[in-house]
Structures are given as C-alpha cells and as structure tokens.
Amino acid sequence: MNSRISKAFTAMTLAFGVCCCLSLNAQVQTQTSTQAGVPITEISVEKGEVVSVNGNDLVVKMADGSLRHIANVAESARVTVDGQQLGIHDLKPGMKLQRTISVTTTPQTITTVQSVTGTVWHVNPPRSVILTMENGENQQFKIPQGQKFNVEGQMVDAWGLKKGMKVSATKIVEVPQTVVDRQAKVTGTMPPAPAAPAADQPILIAESTPAPAPAAEPAPTHLPKTGSAVPFIGLAGLLCMCSALAIRTLLRS
Numbered sequence: 435m436n437s438r439i440s441k442a443f444t445a446m447t448l449a450f451g452v453c454c455c456l457s458l459n460a461q462v463q464t465q466t467s468t469q470a471g472v473p474i475t476e477i478s479v480e481k482g483e484v485v486s487v488n489g490n491d492l493v494v495k496m497a498d499g500s501l502r503h504i505a506n507v508a509e510s511a512r513v514t515v516d517g518q519q520l521g522i523h524d525l526k527p528g529m530k531l532q533r534t535i536s537v538t539t540t541p542q543t544i545t546t547v548q549s550v551t552g553t554v555w556h557v558n559p560p561r562s563v564i565l566t567m568e569n570g571e572n573q574q575f576k577i578p579q580g581q582k583f584n585v586e587g588q589m590v591d592a593w594g595l596k597k598g599m600k601v602s603a604t605k606i607v608e609v610p611q612t613v614v615d616r617q618a619k620v621t622g623t624m625p626p627a628p629a630a631p632a633a634d635q636p637i638l639i640a641e642s643t644p645a646p647a648p649a650a651e652p653a654p655t656h657l658p659k660t661g662s663a664v665p666f667i668g669l670a671g672l673l674c675m676c677s678a679l680a681i682r683t684l685l686r687s
C-alpha cells in the first residue's frame with residue numbers, strides 16, 4: 435500500500451512539475467535588438483492634366499498622351515495647389531497635376547537572445563530538459579537541434595546533462611526583414627488665365643452694319659438687238675403720201 439501511495443505521489447509531483455515548466459515567462463531572459471542596414475530610396479514622378487471631374491471619378495491625360503481613369507477618389511485625398519489643400523471636387527479641367535512617389539527600403543536584422551539558468555531536474559535527450567529555476571519552480575524546455583549547455587565552463591550537449599547539474603544556455607535567433615516606407619505627394623497648378631489685350635490695343639466689338647444698296651445699272655449705249663428701222667421708214671412714207679395729197683388738192687383748186 436505504501437509503495438502504491440509513494441508511486442502515485444511521485445507521479446503527481448512529476449505532472450505538477452511538467453505543468454509548471456510549460457510556461458516560459460518567469461526565469462527566461464529575452465533581449466531583442468534591431469540593426470538597420472543602408473536604406474535605399476527610389477523616387478518616381480508622374481505628370482498629367484485634368485481632363486474631367488465627375489463626382490469622385492477623375493480622368494487625367496498623362497504626359498505620354500494616354501488617358502488614366504481614377505475611380506472613387508477618396509474625400510480625404512488632397513492636392514497642394516499654390517499653397518492650398520484642394521479636394522477632388524475642387525479640381526478643374528486644365529489643371530496640371532504632379533505626383534511624386536518616394537519608396538524607401540531599409541533592410542533590418544532582428545536579433546533575439548534568450549538565456550536561462552537552472553539546475554537539471556530531469557532530462558530527456560535530445561528533446562527536452564526540466565530545470566529547477568532560482569525561485570524553486572520546475573520548467574520544461576524544448577532543446578533545439580545542436581543546442582549546447584554551459585556546465586561549469588564546459589560546453590556539453592543534451593546527452594552530457596545529468597540530474598543536479600547547474601547549467602546555463604543561450605539561444606540566439608536572427609531574423610532578417612525589410613521595412614518599406616512609401617510616401618506619395620500630389621501637387622498641381624491652376625490652368626493659365628486668358629491673355630489680356632495690350633493697353634494700346636482696342637478691344638474689338640462686333641457691330642452689325644446694313645448691307646450696301648445695289649448700284650444703279652448704266653443706261654445702255656446701243657439699242658437692244660430687238661430694235662429695227664422698219665417703223666421709221668413706214669412713218670416717213672406716210673408723211674410723203676400726206677404731203678403729196680395736200681399738194682394735189684391745192685393744185686385743183
């Protein structure tokens with residue numbers, strides 16, 4: 435009976451120790467550092483002219499002559515024109531726009547150093563080890579492949595660990611990453627105003643003038659082709675006949 439009670443008590447103690455060692459937040463010291471590399475910046479510039487604005491839809495003619503339709507422009511989008519912040523509804527056809535995009539890429543290396551010190555309570559090489567920490571709690575650690583332990587100045591692997599040994603271990607993890615910072619700025623200029631006339635140049639005013647009357651046709655110098663001398667000859671013959679008749683009458687009397 436005492437043997438069974440002793441075994442049960444030992445099992446409960448081991449289970450309690452395993453449960454406690456599943457938490458790695460008490461005695462593990464973690465230090466993280468970030469080392470940044472040389473940043474690389476790329477700048478690109480796009481230019482265009484406003485063609486039309488319909489609600490939140492914008493059509494821009496790019497520098498290469500192509501048309502770009504930008505749909506659903508956000509109300510918060512702003513364009514700097516002559517020092518003023520303008521929204522989508524303030525843009526007018528003919529305005530010149532320029533968008534400058536700056537992309538900065540910075541390589542970084544994040545180094546995480548984890549260190550732990552304790553006394554070996556149980557070891558299961560090469561997978562795990564249970565250490566008794568300074569506060570008396572037992573914690574279980576998974577042993578990474580190739581991990582070495584410092585035992586009184588000597589470096590040993592998991593197979594060299596024995597119960598009661600005071601050990602310390604350090605794990606260094608380096609993770610490279612890239613940080614990308616993208617910034618876009620849109621500026622613009624108003625369309626040019628129409629040129630004003632010079633001071634000594636009169637402004638032309640359109641006036642309506644009556645149409646000139648048609649000129650009178652000159653009298654013809656020649657008779658029309660339809661004219662003829664026959665009537666004149668007839669008249670002369672009639673006069674001659676009348677004269678002859680009058681003379682004959684006088685002679686008879």
